[in-house]
Amino acid sequence: MAHTTKLNTDLTGKTALVTGGTKGIGKAIADELAAAGARVIISARNAPSAESTHHFIAADLTNAQQASSLARQINDEFGGIDMLINNVGGLTTPGGGYSALTDKHWEDELQLNLIAAIRLDREFIPVMTARRNAVIIHISSIAARQALWNLNLAYAVSKSALNSYSKALATELASKGVRVLTVSPGATKTPPMEKFIADYAAAQNIPEESALAQLLQQTGGIPMGRMAEPEEVASLVHYLVSPAASYLTGSIYAIDGGALPVVS
Ligand SMILES: NC(=O)c1ccc[n+]([C@@H]2O[C@H](COP(=O)([O-])OP(=O)(O)OC[C@H]3O[C@@H](n4cnc5c(N)ncnc54)[C@H](OP(=O)(O)O)[C@@H]3O)[C@@H](O)[C@H]2O)c1
Missing domain, CATH: 1.10.1220 (Arc Repressor Mutant)
Structure with a gap:
């Protein structure tokens, strides 16, 4: 490989899907990838604010049929994607420890933070392996490695599962032209x-x-x-999906201002 002094982070000619790209971290990622030259598709349940210039498709990703139809529409209209940013997720369950959480709480949290990404990956991987040089990013959380029983139990467990799944998927796809990486933000200033x-x-x-x-x-x-500012998380994602990160797969990147008190 020729030595270069400038990082190649240009995304011209690439197509990205950013789930949950209408607000918070997802919006910052969508704006960042578009500024780097990518064609960006965003999805969420509700339309973005009027000034958004990205192609928007509505879908509730906790619903298998809506996820499938989102993928079909993108593959038909755009001929597939090169970058899948699985950003949808969040803490939706109450604190208070194990006794405050019903089966429904656990199922909802796992749908939003784990299954939504798994089913969307499954929809897009065939077309991504065919295109090659593709990247899947899973937005996790440092909570995956530091569950707080009274604050975020089901959320932390679902993000831990996402980390394990992401690592295994990276190994499976490493020889097939698809890199898989996990980004774990700490507290980030979002709604x-x-x-x-x-x-x-x-x-x-x-x-x-x-x-x-x-x-x-x-x-x-x-x-x-x-x-963190959402834009700081977006900068990391931009680097990871770019040609400059061509040998990175299977790793988890904490972006937390030093918060996680462990050697990783
Ligand atoms: N903010 C933090 O401090 C922090 C820290 C660590 C990790 N994270 C992770 O970062 C990711 C983004 O978090 P954020 O704070 O930026 O969230 P956010 O501001 O609430 O944005 C969430 C996005 O996902 C969409 N969304 C939510 N539920 C959805 C569903 N069922 N189907 C489709 N789209 C859905 C939302 O739009 P609609 O509501 O219109 O659907 C919105 O676009 C999450 O995975 C979160 O766990 C955040």
């Missing part, structure tokens, strides 16, 4: 994170700044002293 802090503050009857400080303390704090 659900802001709501989570506001709800916690209201429940404890304390100001939001104190709620944030308490929550961060429970996870050991953030050495960099702040949450």
Whole structure:
């Protein structure tokens, strides 16, 4: 391979699907990949704000039929994709430990944070292996490696499962031209994170700044002293899907301001 002094992160001629690309981290990823030259398709249950310029297709990815029809529509209209960013997910279940969680809570959390990605990968892998030089990204969370029983039990477990699945899939596809990588953000300034802090503050009857400080303390704090901006997560994803990252597969990348208190 010729030595180059400039990283090749150009995505011209590539097509990406960013699930949950209308808000938060997904929106930042969609904007970043488009700025790097990619044609970007976004999906979510609700349409994006009027200024979004990406091609939008509505789908609830916890519904198998809607996921299938999204994939069919993209394969028919766009001839497939080169980059699949499985970003849909979130903490939707209550805190309070094992006894606060019903079967329905567990099933919903697993659908949103694990099965949605698995079924979409299954839809697109045949066309991605045929195109080669393709990349699948799974947006996980540092919670996968640090479950907090009273805050995020079902969410953390579903993201841990996503990490294991992603690693195995990477091994299976390594010789077939598809790289598979996991990105694990820590606390990131998005609408659900802001709501989570506001709800916690209201429940404890304390100001939001104190709620944030308490929550961060429970996870050991953030050495960099702040949450991530969605654009910072998007920069990492951009690098990972680009030709500059051509030998990376099967790895998990924490982006957390130093928060995860372990050697990884
Ligand atoms: N924010 C954080 O601090 C943080 C930390 C670690 C990991 N993460 C992970 O990062 C990812 C993005 O989180 P975020 O905070 O950016 O979330 P967000 O701001 O709530 O955005 C979620 C996106 O997913 C879509 N969505 C939600 N449920 C869906 C469904 N059933 N089917 C299809 N689309 C759906 C939403 O649009 P609609 O509601 O219109 O469907 C929206 O576009 C998630 O996987 C999350 O677990 C976030």
